[in-house]
Amino acid sequence: MGLFSGETKSAGSAETRKFHAEYGQLLADGEIIDAGFVVFRDTFLFTNKRLILIDIQGVSGRQIEYLSIPYGSIRKFSVQTGEKFDLNAELKLWIGNDTIPLEKKFNKDVNIYDVQKVLAGHVLK
Numbered sequence: 541m542g543l544f545s546g547e548t549k550s551a552g553s554a555e556t557r558k559f560h561a562e563y564g565q566l567l568a569d570g571e572i573i574d575a576g577f578v579v580f581r582d583t584f585l586f587t588n589k590r591l592i593l594i595d596i597q598g599v600s601g602r603q604i605e606y607l608s609i610p611y612g613s614i615r616k617f618s619v620q621t622g623e624k625f626d627l628n629a630e631l632k633l634w635i636g637n638d639t640i641p642l643e644k645k646f647n648k649d650v651n652i653y654d655v656q657k658v659l660a661g662h663v664l665k
Contacts, residue, residue: 556572556573556574556575559573559576559583559585560572563583563594566608567587571587571589573585573586574586574588574658574662575658577654579647580647581596582594582596584644586658586662589611590608590611591609591611591614591659591662592608593609594607609633609635611662611663613635613636614633614635614659614663615634615636616634617633617634617656617663618641619631619632619652619653619655619656621652628645628646628647628648629646629650629652630643630644630645631644631646631652631656631659
């Protein structure tokens, strides 16, 4: 499952409403989900204020980590695509003063260029 069939949807779309229903308790007052991506068991939520990485851990999936990254703390990012026959991709985020990036792998079901476009739209404001 990628970003809503591979294209950005408005904050009022059915897909973003589904993310709001599932993760609305994570949002601050006035915060809305602009876009979301599901990668394997993890979810990337791009809100109007921050990036929320939802990492489902363990076999049972009962342990969940919610990592909140304000866009202003993302210093740089990179996208690495696979070869023509290797459709996996990788996103690296350098956060704050960390010299080691946060790395996330993507499968062929998510268009990494869509992720990069949404991320750039928020980070480069």
